[in-house]
Amino acid sequence: MAKIFCVANQKGGVGKTTTTVNLAAGLAKVGQRVLMIDLDPQGNATMGSGVDKRSLKLTIYDVLLESASVTEARVKSDKLIEGGCGYDILGANRELAGAEVELVDVERREKRLKQALAEVDGEYDFILIDCPPSLSMLTLNGLCCAHGVIVPMQCEYFALEGLTDLVNTIKQVHANLNKDLAIIGLLRVMFDPRITLQQQVSEQLKLHFKDKVFNTVIPRNVRLAEAPSYGVPGVVFDPASKGAQAFLTFAQEMVERIATM
Ligand code: ATP
Ligand code: MG
Numbered sequence: 637m638a639k640i641f642c643v644a645n646q647k648g649g650v651g652k653t654t655t656t657v658n659l660a661a662g663l664a665k666v667g668q669r670v671l672m673i674d675l676d677p678q679g680n681a682t683m684g685s686g687v688d689k690r691s692l693k694l695t696i697y698d699v700l701l702e703s704a705s706v707t708e709a710r711v712k713s714d715k716l717i718e719g720g721c722g723y724d725i726l727g728a729n730r731e732l733a734g735a736e737v738e739l740v741d742v743e744r745r746e747k748r749l750k751q752a753l754a755e756v757d758g759e760y761d762f763i764l765i766d767c768p769p770s771l772s773m774l775t776l777n778g779l780c781c782a783h784g785v786i787v788p789m790q791c792e793y794f795a796l797e798g799l800t801d802l803v804n805t806i807k808q809v810h811a812n813l814n815k816d817l818a819i820i821g822l823l824r825v826m827f828d829p830r831i832t833l834q835q836q837v838s839e840q841l842k843l844h845f846k847d848k849v850f851n852t853v854i855p856r857n858v859r860l861a862e863a864p865s866y867g868v869p870g871v872v873f874d875p876a877s878k879g880a881q882a883f884l885t886f887a888q889e890m891v892e893r894i895a896t897m
Contacts, residue, residue, distance in 0.1 A: 638671070638760040639894045640753070642778040643786045647798045648769035651788040651825040653680040654860055654870070656766035658880070659786075660685075661721035661871040662887030668761040670723035671710065673749075675732075675778050676768035682727035686715035686867040689729040697732045700739065700748045700777065706756050719872030724760075736773050745773065746813060750781035762890070771805050779809045783897065784819040788854075790826050791837035818897065823886070825854040852886040855879060 643656045653676070660672040673696060674681040679689035689695075692711070698704035710724045739745040753763065765778040779785065785806055789795045803820070810817045822845055828834055842849050854860075857879030860870040871880045 638753075638757050638763045639784070639897065640763040640765070640782045641784045641786050641890075642765045642767055642775070642782040643788065644767040644775055644778065644802065645787050645789060645798070646769055646771050646775075646802060647789075647795070650769075650790055650795075651854070652769070653684060653766050654864075655786065655788045655823060655825060655854070655883075656681050656764050657684045657869040658860070658871045658883035659887055659890065660723045660762075660764050661716065661719070661869040662883045663762050663764075663890065664716070664721040664723040665871065665884065666887060666891065668887075668891065669759065671706075671726065671756065671760045671763045672723050673726040673763065673765045673778075674728035675749075675765050675774050676728060677730050677733040678768070679727065679729045679732075680864070681766040682725060682729070683867060684864040684869060685723070685725050685727075686713035687711055687725050687727050689727055692727045692729060695731060696726050696728050696749075697735050699726065699752045700732075700735050702748070702752075706752050710756075715868050716872060719868060721869070721872050732774070739773060746776045746780050749777040750814075753781055762894075771801065776809070776813075779806065779817060780814045782814070783816050784821065785817070786821050786823055786850075788823045788825045789841075791824055791834040791841070793833070793837065795837065796840070819893075820848055821893075822849045823852070823854065824849070826856045827853045828856050850886065850889060852882060852889050854882045854886065857882075 694709035859877035860879035863870040863873035
């Protein structure tokens, strides 16, 4: 049975997509069977995995509207396979923005993704879902099928403020919609140890959230930012870079975590 993780944070530009594609690549590199789902109409995780979102015939949009199955809509990426980090991709493009409205009158609309994933559950070790920067119906669909949430965050002052909304949403989903939603893990990203404030916020996080903070810290690293323009995760683009190495360590940490779940 696949372990399903949402990468979520309603704050924009905090590193959700970078985390999703690099974790997917890192897990694939150590032999895990991975499906990466792009649940953001921006389609960044799709493009960042070497798949042209404009050329996709079927996307997560068709899956949510039940006009295609996951098996029909998923694709592979040559660039990832060449890089030795092949994972499957359920892509997204702008069309997905319409799903929110089109699902309004549908019953159990927040369970659409969960139902669709049942078909492929046995084929993967990990299913990773890149969420949009909002607590929308799309993110809710992700949370309803997940076992855990990975929350990437920068160690800044306002980061803690936004966290309360997200934690409350996760608690509500756990109570009302998805009892399997067990763990939340905070991942410190774009970290610069030279900045005192970042160190302070990092300490605060550990104090408050204890073992819910992942041990791995992802540094700010330009190679991770450059990789998407080549259509691959940093782990494939420059495996020796500090950023890629951190994500490989994080993939290992995730494998160890699910062993205890
Ligand atoms: P959105 O909310 O728009 O979906 P996001 O949370 O998915 O954004 P990303 O797209 O992953 O965030 O990252 C935002 C920007 O920061 C991108 O330009 C990305 O390349 C850069 N970035 C992410 N992580 C790092 C890092 N560790 N070091 C350097 N740059 C990074
Ligand atoms: Mg994103």
